[in-house]
Amino acid sequence: MTDFDSIFADEVDLIADATVLEEDYTPDQILCRDEVLSQYTSVFKPIYKGRPPQNAFLYGDTGVGKTAVTKYLCRTLEHDIERKNEQLSARDRITLTALWINCENFTSGDHTTSSYQVAVGIVNRLREPGNRINATGYAPQDVYDLLYEELDSLDGSILIILDEIDKLGSDDTLLYELPRSRDIGYLESVRVGVIGISNDYTFRKNLSPKVKDSLCETEIKFPAYDADELAVILRARAEQALYDSAYSQETISLCSALAYKEASGSARRAIRLLRRSAEVAEENSSEHINPPHIRQADEDLEYGNIVESIVDQDQEKLFVLAAIAHLDGADLTPARTRTIHATYSRVVRAYNTASGKEPLTQRGMFNHLSKLVMFGFVRTIDRNKGAGGGQWNEHEFTDDVDPQKVREAFAERDREWLSIDLRGVTG
Ligand SMILES: Nc1ncnc2c1ncn2[C@@H]1O[C@H](COP(=O)(O)OP(=O)(O)OP(=O)(O)O)[C@@H](O)[C@H]1O
Ligand SMILES: [Mg+2]
Structure with a gap:
């Protein structure tokens, strides 16, 4: 479809009008x-x-x-x-x-x-x-x-x-x-x-x-949309944005069902999913958006979502997440609370050199850590060595989070990613 070879070109084009799939596009018609x-x-x-x-x-x-x-x-x-x-x-x-x-x-x-x-x-x-x-x-x-x-x-x-x-x-x-x-x-x-x-x-x-x-x-x-309503909204958007041959009712239904299930009826999620699916299909030189493209797109969006929700955390929680990311990178997770606190303290001091702001106490940090567990970023493992063996907690990232996502979140907050000396933190 292009006149000359460019690394930016795909062999197929499925999107006829990308502005219709933009975040700030105001539809001519409000449906449902x-x-x-x-x-x-x-x-x-x-x-x-x-x-x-x-x-x-x-x-x-x-x-x-x-x-x-x-x-x-x-x-x-x-x-x-x-x-x-x-x-x-x-x-x-x-x-x-x-x-x-x-x-x-x-x-x-x-x-x-x-x-x-x-x-x-x-x-x-x-x-x-x-x-x-x-x-x-x-x-x-x-x-x-x-x-x-x-x-x-x-x-x-x-x-x-x-x-x-x-x-x-x-x-x-x-x-x-x-x-x-x-x-x-x-x-x-x-x-x-x-x-x-x-x-x-x-x-x-x-x-x-x-x-x-x-x-x-x-x-x-404004109540949430159900899957059928999402499909109506999505179909209208697809008619304007995509070439007719690029999608079918199956495309619309699957995008709507996934958005309904994973984003509790968000039309934004449904539209994003459709756009990403079209891009994935284009990257794969497919003339039509097929279910595997939609599943791939869905995974891409989930990844971005986690990073976004990390970005939204307050500064102290970001420092705790950075500490766990460093420990994770050094294969030191699951880690005990005191190890996380030792690492977190080094992180805070590394970032707060200008302000001189001191890290929270272990108890203060633990409140933030508990919130991170509640939000699903961190998982707690209960180590119980039975009578006389002691009992303690260890923490690690859940399957949704990894160090790379925390680094990306720091980048989005315009925070440099500083290296932290981990020697002795487990002692
Ligand atoms: N009834 C509808 N008909 C057509 N398009 C819709 C409809 N509802 C939502 N959309 C589209 O879905 C997307 C998300 O909608 P919108 O931005 O209005 O959500 P919101 O309720 O303001 O969410 P937030 O609370 O996150 O700001 C937009 O692209 C919007 O155009
Ligand atoms: Mg809004």
Whole structure:
């Protein structure tokens, strides 16, 4: 299919339009979400009618369409308002400013952010490049005042969409301030609606009552998809993305079944699996995506998933994992808690030379180690030598984890992989 030989070319091409399989592609059609759509449409109706916007809180597992449905509805709303405005006199026209804020974009190393950081982010989104404010150095209330000033300089309705809102952790000041701003009288010329989106159930549970009152005016739950629904979504995507001869109903069914089983009904996983399967088929010069390609793709994704979930761990757990990776590399696992602690201490000192931060005590480290066992990264072996023989625990990676994955996770966190002297750690 290519005109000349290139190491980048495959003999066959199965993907006609790769953008359709991209993460941030917003589908033209939302499938299998009729109930959610009708609930959600009523949240946006007031804006279309020129009335004050409402607040809403959306929740549901990862990959179930919260972001996609919101993007789709916003786009439709903006488009329909434009059409409606054509019919209206200048005085009656509806003004809408929709601000899409992904809280993940304001997180630091540990994947959390604060109300303050996000408020600064919104201010800067509304300001000209030369006029942006610094991320530090303001009193919190000053930042909110600046925020209200910026918002008040706009007109009409403002819809603030806070995606991945759980990244705010326990600090929900922003969620208290924003929805209530109009009631408290901070804003004169505009009306603000806030949409919060989260896949973390504990976040919703732990919201302070006053936030729940205002933000959760309407709550919309996105249930997980079943395998049949995944197949419907996937088929529509395949029709746009792949050549007809590249796939069959069997391709769609197997991808949907695997995504349903392994990622509890995530459409994101199903779409990723389809894309990776097409790539594997291409790499194997196959004109059609066959079951072995899908199984291979599924394994590839699992590998990436483990690395991603290691990346998401906090710093202390990463150090514990690095310690076990070093011991594993030297064939010293399963290892006793004290051996892991000795190694972990060396790891911490190697990485914290600049800050001088000291390692946790063995008991402190053990709390993190136990979490890693609970999350399925590490397995504990109970050594019991019977009466008088003593009893102790040893730890090693589960089958899902290996040193290479930990190294990759360090690379993704922009952390160098330092070598550690293991002499004497088992002593
Ligand atoms: N009902 C649907 N119809 C068509 N495509 C869908 C539907 N639901 C989800 N998708 C697609 O599945 C992928 C994941 O959806 P989305 O990003 O909206 O998940 P999410 O609920 O926001 O997940 P997270 O909590 O991880 O952010 C996207 O590519 C999206 O386009
Ligand atoms: Mg999302």
